[in-house]
Amino acid sequence: MKYIVLVIIFIVSINSMAQLQSYSLRNVIDLAQKQSPDAQIARHNLIRNYWAYRTYKRSLLPQLNFNGTIPNLNRSYENYTNPDGSQSYVGQQYVSYSGELQINKTIGYTGGNVFLSSGLQRVDNYYDTITTHNFLSTPINIGINQPLFNYNPFKWSKKIEPLKYDESQRKYIETVEKVSLTAVNYYFSLLKAQMTLRIKELNVQNYDTLYKLAQGRYSLGKIEENDLLQLELKSLQSQSAQEMARLNYDNALVRFKSFLRLPLNTNILLEDPQPQDFIIVDKEKALNMAIDNSSEMVEQDLQMLRANSALDRAKKENGFNADLYAMFGLTQNADFLHAAYQNPKDQQRVSLGLRIPIYDWGQRKGQVIMAESNLEIVKNTVEQQVVDFKQRIYLEVVKFNMQQNQLFIAAKSDTIAMRAYDITKYKYYNSGKISVNDLNIAQLENDQARISYLNALETYWNSYYQLRKSTLYDFYNDKLIEVDFEKLIGE
Numbered sequence: 001m002k003y004i005v006l007v008i009i010f011i012v013s014i015n016s017m018a019q020l021q022s023y024s025l026r027n028v029i030d031l032a033q034k035q036s037p038d039a040q041i042a043r044h045n046l047i048r049n050y051w052a053y054r055t056y057k058r059s060l061l062p063q064l065n066f067n068g069t070i071p072n073l074n075r076s077y078e079n080y081t082n083p084d085g086s087q088s089y090v091g092q093q094y095v096s097y098s099g100e101l102q103i104n105k106t107i108g109y110t111g112g113n114v115f116l117s118s119g120l121q122r123v124d125n126y127y128d129t130i131t132t133h134n135f136l137s138t139p140i141n142i143g144i145n146q147p148l149f150n151y152n153p154f155k156w157s158k159k160i161e162p163l164k165y166d167e168s169q170r171k172y173i174e175t176v177e178k179v180s181l182t183a184v185n186y187y188f189s190l191l192k193a194q195m196t197l198r199i200k201e202l203n204v205q206n207y208d209t210l211y212k213l214a215q216g217r218y219s220l221g222k223i224e225e226n227d228l229l230q231l232e233l234k235s236l237q238s239q240s241a242q243e244m245a246r247l248n249y250d251n252a253l254v255r256f257k258s259f260l261r262l263p264l265n266t267n268i269l270l271e272d273p274q275p276q277d278f279i280i281v282d283k284e285k286a287l288n289m290a291i292d293n294s295s296e297m298v299e300q301d302l303q304m305l306r307a308n309s310a311l312d313r314a315k316k317e318n319g320f321n322a323d324l325y326a327m328f329g330l331t332q333n334a335d336f337l338h339a340a341y342q343n344p345k346d347q348q349r350v351s352l353g354l355r356i357p358i359y360d361w362g363q364r365k366g367q368v369i370m371a372e373s374n375l376e377i378v379k380n381t382v383e384q385q386v387v388d389f390k391q392r393i394y395l396e397v398v399k400f401n402m403q404q405n406q407l408f409i410a411a412k413s414d415t416i417a418m419r420a421y422d423i424t425k426y427k428y429y430n431s432g433k434i435s436v437n438d439l440n441i442a443q444l445e446n447d448q449a450r451i452s453y454l455n456a457l458e459t460y461w462n463s464y465y466q467l468r469k470s471t472l473y474d475f476y477n478d479k480l481i482e483v484d485f486e487k488l489i490g491e
Contacts, residue, residue, distance in 0.1 A: 020267045020268075020269055021266055021267065021268060021269065022269040022270075022271055023187075023268060023269070023270055023271065024270075024271040024273070025184070025187055025271070025273040025461065028183050028186070028187045028260065029179075029180045029183045029184070029465075031183075031260050032179050032180065032182065032183035032186075032259065032260060033176050033179055033180065033183075035260065035261050036179055036182070036183070036259055036260060036261070037259075037261075038175065038178070038179045038182065039175075039176060039179050042172055042175035042176060042179070043172075043488060045168070045171075045172070045175075046168060046169070046172040046485070046488065046489065047489055047490075049164070049165060049168035050165070050168070050485075050489050052164075052165075053161060053162070053164065053165035053168075056157065056161045057161075059106070060106055060108055060154075061105075062103050062104065062105040063103070063104045063105070064101070064102075064103050065101075065102050065103075065104065066099065066100070066101050066102075067098075067099070067100045067102065068097075068098060068099035068100065069096070069097065069098045069099075070097050070098075070099065071095045071096065071097050072095065072096045072097070072098075073095050074092055074093070074094055074095070074096070075092070075093045076091075076092055077089040077090065077091050077092070078090055078092055093125070093126035093127075094123055094124060094125045094126060095123070095124045095126075096121065096122065096123040096124075097121065097122045097123075098119065098120070098121040098122075099119060099120055099121075100117055100118070100119030100120075100138075101117065101118050101119070102115055102116070102117035102118075102119075103115060103116045103117070106154060107146075107154075108154040108155065108157075108158050109154075109155065110146060110147075110152065111146075111147055111150065111151075111152030111153070111154050111155065112144055112145060112146035112147065113144070113145045113146075114142075114143070114144045114145075115141075115142075115143050115144075115145075116140070116141070116142055117138070117140075117141045117143075117329075118138065118139055118140055118141070119137075119138045119141075120135065120136070120137050120138070120340070121135070121136040121137075122134070122135050122136075122337075132335070133335055133336075134333060134334075134335055135333060135334055135335070135336065135337050135339075135340035136331065136332075136333040136340065137331065137332050137333070137340040137341050137344070138329055138330065138331045138347075139329075139330050139331075139332075139341060139344055140329055140330055141327055141328070141329030141330075142327070142328055142329060143325070143326060143327030143328070143329075143349075144324070144325070144326050144327075145323070145324075145325050146323070146324045146325075147321065147322070147323050147324075148321070148322040148323065148324055149316060149319070149320055149321050149322055150316055150317070150321050150323070151312060151313045151316040151317050156305065156308075156309040156312070159305055160302060160305050160306065160309070163298055163301055163302050163305070164302065166298055167295050167298040167299060167302065169483075169485060170293065170294065170295035170298060170472065171295045172483065172485075173472050173481055173483055174294075174295055174469050174472065176483075177465060177468050177469035177472070177481070178469055180465045180468070180469075181462060181465045181466060181469065182259070183259070183260075184458065184461045184462055184465055185458075185462075186255065186256050186259050186260075187256075187270065187273070188273075188454060188457070188458040188461075189252050189255070189256070190249075190252045190253060190255075190256045190268070190270060191270050191273070191454060192451060192454050192455075192458075193245070193248050193249040193251075193252035193253070194249055194252075194270065195450060195451065195454060196245045196248065196249070196451065197242070197245040197246055197248075197249045199245075199447050199450060199451075200238065200241045200242040200244075200245040200246075201242055203238040203241070203242070203443065203447070204235075204238045204239055204242050206238075206425070206443070207231065207234050207235040207238045208235055210231050210234075210235075211228075211231045211232055211234075211235045214227060214228045214231045214232075215228065230437075230440075234440060253268065256268065273457055273461065274457065275407075275460065277476070278404045279475055279476060280401050280404075281397050281400055281401060281467065281475050282397075283393075283394055283397045283398075286393055286396075286397045286467065286470075286471050286473070286475075287390060287393050287394065287397075289471040289472065289473040289480075290389070290393045290470050290471045290472075293471060293472035293473065293480070294389070294470060294471070294472065296385070296389055297389075300382045300385055300386065303378050303381070303382055304378060304379070304382060306378075307371075307374055307375040307378040307379075308375065310371050310374065310375075311368070311371040311372060311374075311375050313371075314364075314367040314368045314370070314371035315368055315371075318357060318360065318363065318364035318367065319357060319364060320354075320355065320356055320357065321354070321355040322352060322353065322354050322355070323352070323353040324350075324351075324352050324353075325349065325350070325351045325352075325353075326348075326349070326350045326351075327347075327348065327349040327350075328346070328347070328348050329346070329347050329348075330344035330345065330346055330347070331344060331345055331346075331347045332344040332345060392470070393470055393471070396463070396466055396467050396470055397467065399463050400460075400463040400464055400466075400467050403456070403459060403460040403463050403464075404460075406456050406459070406460075407453075407456045407457065407460050409456075410449075410452050410453040410455070410456035410457075411453055411456075413449050413452065413453070414449040414450055414452070414453040416449075417442075417445045417446045417448075417449035417450075418446055418449070418450075420442055420445070420446070421442040421443055421445070421446035424438060424442040425442070425443075468481065
């Protein structure tokens, strides 16, 4: 017997009309990746991160805005300074209107902002006997607002934001592979529950037969009463164990269906998850794939960028700063709209604002020292994380590569235990020279060997999908695990 053929029974009432569905391990994983709650949450997290990155990209594009006040009504008394210096209050009645169309563009490299605008203003003054109108046009204004030595958040965002989105994509694939691991656990939980139930049912049949056989031998005086009582007790215990196994199976079945969102009346038959082929994973290849593909490597890059950004902010925000504002444009005012656009005059504005710290009691120095210390902490932490990451990948590869032999040992042990139990049972049936204790031990070892084989299978597949999650690489098909993100997001 090369491997156990796992024929898994299913529980169905006699009158049930539900259709039997057979699932392989690959079927369960594919189904989990499509419709399990964890997979749906991972997809929506990816969509959220995609739109966050897209919003950032669009914030760098030119922005077109309209600013206006339509109207501004003022009917009040205002303080007025007379030619002789005295103060008096003068009544005002006017309505003003203004509108401006402006295009703004952020300069990410310098942190400045350039703009192009065109606007029109109108004011209507109301007097006792007349009303006057006046227009002020600015057909075009071109300007720049540029911090010269300030901290530039756009410079760091340009480095950080693409990495954040790249990290979110990798985390999505890792989450999907984590779903695969969860599916493996649910699959084998149900598989072992069904196999245990099958074992307990067979034990009930075997001990019932053995007990009836022992009754005949006892009536003939061939065995002691103690042997008969032991078999009777074992028969009762096997019935109790069967009931507990059935309860555990029902619980595992409900959890399995809930995880995959299957109808409750679906009858499940799980197929043999024995690998068709065995592979040996190269340690260096696995490590290179993990370094190239894992989100952990991107996260470490992000930690360094954020720490450097914080240091740059500490150095520049409280130091010498200057802001340059320059604008050139055309303007004209007139009592009529068409005249406000005739023979426009040029206008210029230039200003340079300065901030020069003279003495701050060491505040800036302290902030810089703290940022530098934090950067060193992050460097050391990242270096240790890289070392731990590489060691973990090596251990995962070693663990997976040894599973082939472990699985072979478990399968061979199961075959031997089954054969030993059959021989022991045969001898007890035909000669009665085998004690009840020997029969019980053989039966227990046989049961344990079957479950141990399933545990070895579960460990094999857990190790494989854990390695896939860490490297984002499909070693069976020798290719990267790829996702069509545009299709997934719906763009």
